[in-house]
Each structure stands twice: as C-alpha cells, then as structure tokens.
C-alpha cells in the first residue's frame with residue numbers, strides 16, 4: 104500500500120470517553136466499529152482508498168471483533184456483498200469511488216434496494232467531484248433517488264461524520280433501505296477530534312455465527328412478482344419511515360441567524376465552504392455561528408418536507424447550494440414549497456454556476472449576488488458586493504503579472520515500467536503508421552499526455568478492449584487496446600477478453616502487469632505476487648488467458664524497448680486472426696522503490712554490498728536533438744546548457760532523481776539514436792572484486808587521460 108496506517112489504527116481501539124484525534128476517513132472506520140458491523144469490504148479509488156487501506160492495516164483489530172473484511176475485485180462484487188443484510192440482521196459497510204464505482208455496482212444496488220434490508224447497510228462513497236477529480240463529473244444523487252436509497256452528505260466535522268455513520272445504520276434498519284454516505288476529498292482528510300465509544304461486537308459475526316438460513320421468503324428476492332410490491336413498499340413505507348427517522352433524530356441541522364428573512368439551504372458536505380465564505384464577509388464566525396440562517400442537509404435524499412417548510416416559512420428568499428447538474432435539490436425545494444403554498448423565492452443555479460466545484464471564489468461571488476438580489480434587512484448588500492469585488496481583484500492582477508502559466512498535467516513516475524511500452528508503440532508506429540489506441544483507466548492513461556499523446560478513447564476501467572470491438576472491423580490497421588492488471592481483473596477479463604474471444608475478434612491487447620492496483624496506492628490484485636496476508640494468490644494473467652483460449656500470447660519485459668517494438672510489429676502484421684495479447688511485465692517503480700529502499704537500508708545496516716544504478720549522458724557525444732526526451736518522456740531526463748562553447752544547443756542530461764530503469768539507454772538503442780548514454784553503478788560497501796575492478800579501470804583510464812589532455816592542448 105502507498106501509505107501504512109499501522110500507527111494510526113491504534114486509535115481504533117479507543118474506549119468509551121477517550122478522545123479520538125485524526126483524519127475523517129479514520130474516524131469513519133472507528134464509527135463502523137462502534138456501530139457493531141459484521142462485515143466490511145470495498146474497492147479502492149480516490150478519495151476513499153485509504154478507508155480500505157486502514158481496514159487492511161486494522162485486520163487484527165477488526166478480526167478480534169469478528170468482523171469479516173473482503174478486498175473485492177470490483178465495486179459490483181462489493182455491492183453484492185451487501186446481500187448478506189437482506190435476510191440477516193447483519194450490519195455491513197462497503198466503500199468505493201463514485202460516480203464510476205457506483206455505475207459498476209448499479210446492478211447489484213438495484214437488486215439490493217428493491218427487497219430492502221433487515222440489517223443496516225452503509226455504502227461509503229468517495230465523491231470524486233470537483234477540481235481535483237480523476238473521473239467524469241456526475242453526482243451520486245441520481246442513484247439514490249432512482250433506487251430509493253438514502254444519501255447522507257455529512258458536514259465535514261468529525262463528531263458529525265461519526266454520528267451520521269452510527270445513525271445511518273439505524274436509519275437503514277428503521278426504513279429497511281440501504282444508506283449511502285458520500286464523502287468528498289476534504290471530508291476524508293479533514294482532521295479533528297471526537298469522544299470515542301467502545302467498539303461493539305455484533306450479535307452475529309465470525310465470532311458468533313448464524314445457526315442457519317431463515318424460512319424461505321420469496322419477498323426477499325428482487326424478482327417478479329415480488330418486485331411490484333417492493334416498488335410500493337419503497338414509496339409507501341420506506342420513504343415515510345426514513346423521513347420520520349431523519350426528522351426525529353434531527354439528522355439535518357439548522358444554524359439560526361439574525362438575518363431571518365433570508366436563508367441558505369446547503370448540502371452538508373459544502374457547509375464548511377459556505378461558512379468560510381460567510382466568515383470572510385463578517386457574516387459568520389470561525390466557530391460556525393452564522394448571521395444568515397442555514398439549513399444543513401446532512402441527508403441530501405430524501406428531503407423532509409416538514410423541516411423544509413418550517414425553515415422557509417416567513418423567509419423572502421433562500422439560496423440552495425448544491426454542486427453540479429441537474430439541480431436535484433433546488434427542484435425538490437421548489438416543488439415542496441409550491442405544494443405547501445409557501446411563496447419563498449428559491450435561488451440557486453444562476454447565482455451559482457451549473458457545473459464545476461464551488462470553490463471559495465465561486466461561493467463569495469454567489470453570496471454577493473444573492474444578497475444584492477434579495478437585500479436582507481439589516482445589512483448593506485451593495486457594500487458586501489463591493490468588498491467581494493476587491494477581495495477577488497488581486498487574482499486578475501496576479502494573472503496579468505505572471506502571464507500564462509503552462510499546464511502541468513500528471514505524468515508517469517520516474518522509471519515507470521509503463522513508459523517504455525509507449526516508447527515502443529511510438530517506434531512501431533514510425534514504421535507501420537498510426538493506429539487507433541484504446542486507452543483505459545490507470546497510470547497508463549498518462550500516455551495520453553505529451554510526449555506520447557497516445558489514446559483515442561477512454562470508456563471505463565478495464566473497458567479498452569471492449570471499446571475497440573467496433574473499431575477493429577472498420578479499420579485497416581489493427582487497433583491496440585491497453586489496460587493495466589488492475590483493469591484486467593476489475594472488468595477487462597470478461598467485458599473485453601471473453602467478449603472478444605466469443606465474437607472471434609481480432610486486434611491487439613497490451614496488459615501492463617505491474618503487480619498492483621498502482622494508481623490507487625498499490626493495493627494487491629489477484630495476480631500480485633502475494634495477497635494482503637502475504638500468501639501466494641495462485642492466479643496469473645497468463646494462465647487465465649490461456650484457459651480462456653488465447654493462443655497468441657507473449658510476455659515481454661517492459662523495459663526491453665527493442666523486443667517490445669518487435670513483438671508489437673509482429674502482432675500488428677501477423678496473418679493469424681484472433682486476439683493477440685502482449686503482457687508487459689515490470690513491477691510498478693514506485694512500489695519497487697519503496698521495497699528496494701527498505702531492503703537496501705537493511706543491507707547497509709548489516710554492512711552488506713548495495714548497488715544503485717544511475718544513467719548519464721556524455722556531453723561530448725550528445726547531438727542536442729533531444730529525440731531521447733521525446734521518446735521517453737522521463738522527468739529525470741532533461742536539458743542543460745551545452746558545455747562546449749562552440750555549440751549552442753542545450754544537451755540532454757540525467758538528474759539526481761534517476762532510478763536507473765535503463766529506458767533512456769534502451770530507447771537510444773532501439774531508435775538508433777546517438778550513443779551518448781552510459782550506465783553507472785554506485786556501490787556501497789564494495790567487495791574485493793569491486794575494488795580490484797575499480798583499480799584496473801582507473802589505471803586504464805589514467806593511461807589515456809594525459810593523451811586526451813595533450814590532444815585538447
């Protein structure tokens with residue numbers, strides 16, 4: 104894993120009344136244990152990867168409570184796990200990144216929500232929406248609405264988050280519906296403290312197993328004709344029960360304010376941003392007290408009509424703050440107020456943008472517009488608008504002063520084993536011409552940026568081969584689909600490979616076998632050398648492909664650019680029909696560096712020999728055409744001024760961060776570039792042979808040195 108939580112997970116053992124201090128995501132884990140869960144699981148993805156990583160690091164602690172942990176192979180398998188709570192009073196929680204993960208899980212979620220649950224179910228969604236997002240911008244709200252699951256969006260503050268987890272299970276049980284809890288990146292990483300409770304052992308768990316299944320009940324199946332009555336149950340019983348629970352337990356909050364003729368209705372997760380913007384306008388303080396009343400929706404769906412009416416009654420106007428589109432809450436507020444014949448004006452989109460993250464700047468502008476529009480009694484709205492203008496004016500002057508700043512897209516890590524594969528694709532294309540590249544989700548999608556700019560479509564995680572299915576029969580040249588081993592196990596095996604074989608497809612698939620789900624922080628995969636417990640998994644990509652019937656299969660070391668180029672050419676030109684799979688084999692460099700650094704430190708401590716490889720460029724040979732940089736894109740391979748006063752072109756140079764992967768040398772060789780690259784070994788604790796070799800080399804080089812000096816003179 105990218106980050107170890109071994110130290111932090113000790114906080115999960117805190118008992119009644121002790122103070123928990125830490126990050127939001129760790130607080131969620133503690134709240135799950137305080138809630139008496141019987142099982143937890145999920146699939147990694149930003150911003151909730153750490154939740155799963157924490158659970159893995161806390162396996163001993165949760166094991167003592169009898170809690171089962173499942174590191175699922177995709178979100179569909181995590182959602183299906185929740186089926187345990189349909190028949191049994193087992194509380195369970197799973198996690199994944201939304202919206203993409205919710206899309207993958209949608210089938211199981213519909214089939215879970217229809218019969219409903221008797222044990223509390225919580226789905227913790229990493230809501231990856233906004234400027235730091237790594238996926239398409241959509242909201243999870245639609246899933247909650249369409250499937251009748253309740254959507255919590257807690258205010259990013261630890262006591263609130265913990266209370267919502269605990270009460271969320273009760274809400275689920277009281278209404279027999281699954282509960283989703285969305286956590287934005289800031290909620291995951293917000294720090295704070297709360298008074299802990301003792302962890303609860305569930306009535307039934309691995310420590311106290313169920314005696315057997317319940318009496319057969321067809322109504323527990325999401326199957327006709329039961330689904331017709333289940334649909335009625337959703338709206339006639341579960342929804343009112345949920346609304347009643349939310350109201351009775353006061354899950355939503357009202358922050359009173361003296362400017363009572365107006366108000367703000369805000370989704371819980373956005374509350375801190377709104378309060379901060381109000382504070383900058385002297386309309387709130389740092390402790391969360393506000394002059395404008397706030398109705399904080401810790402539960403975004405369902406809305407509670409009575410609460411909404413009470414909040415809006417007597418107000419001339421309210422501003423609804425919800426990110427993204429459609430404006431689900433604004434529409435619902437309008438409907439409820441019209442039904443109740445309350446004439447409060449509802450403002451939202453228009454004051455606020457229809458798309459994009461509600462940053463501090465966006466909120467300041469929106470609040471100023473709202474206040475000028477509705478002019479609450481007791482404040483000078485024009486003065487506030489002028490103030491906002493002057494607060495934000497510095498930005499325009501900063502942009503003017505600095506000028507255009509080039510974009511800095513993400514890139515492969517230094518020494519990444521996936522980079523050489525794209526160098527090879529470029530070299531192959533030089534000879535055979537360009538072809539369609541079906542890209543995928545994962546680190547390899549960085550190849551869509553310069554200097555590779557390879558990738559014509561991205562359709563989802565593990566979908567690259569499937570997304571080439573209709574390109575192949577319509578294009579002269581075979582398309583190349585690229586997927587990682589993470590994508591392969593997540594979806595690519597069935598959606599791509601099985602479908603291609605079943606349809607007698609053609610085309611080329613490259614599977615990047617780096618050993619981990621690297622982009623999400625190095626979680627283990629079915630084909631990792633070992634699983635999270637250190638035991639061999641017994642599954643390989645090669646065996647799996649062969650068992651399905653793939654006959655054209657080559658495994659090539661990722662860094663062997665010449666061999667990879669040759670294999671690619673063969674795959675593109677062979678007369679053999681059918682799927683051609685190249686497995687690019689090379690351990691994730693980030694994981695390797697973490698592993699090797701620890702191993703080297705241990706060896707050095709014991710006085711053992713340690714070798715570090717570095718590459719370099721000979722200034723005198725480098726021609727300065729920079730083809731090597733364009734073909735490798737390694738951030739450690741850069742340029743420096745030419746030391747030769749007679750040559751003005753900067754020369755290539757390798758900087759200190761080089762990890763010695765050898766790609767630059769391989770590329771120079773495969774592309775027949777200048778022979779300027781050299782490989783050096785930095786040896787610590789050298790043995791007698793190293794010393795002897797060094798003496799011989801020094802003597803030979805020393806013998807040539809005077810002649811070289813003479814030649815220069």
Ligand code: SF4
Pocket residue numbers: 514515516518519520521546617621622691692693694
């Ligand atoms: S995390 Fe690993 S696979 Fe991903 S870019 Fe870095 S080295 Fe490459």
Ligand code: SF4
Pocket residue numbers: 517518717718735737738739740757758760761762763764765766767768
């Ligand atoms: S400079 Fe060359 S050897 Fe060093 S990390 Fe980059 S590509 Fe690898």
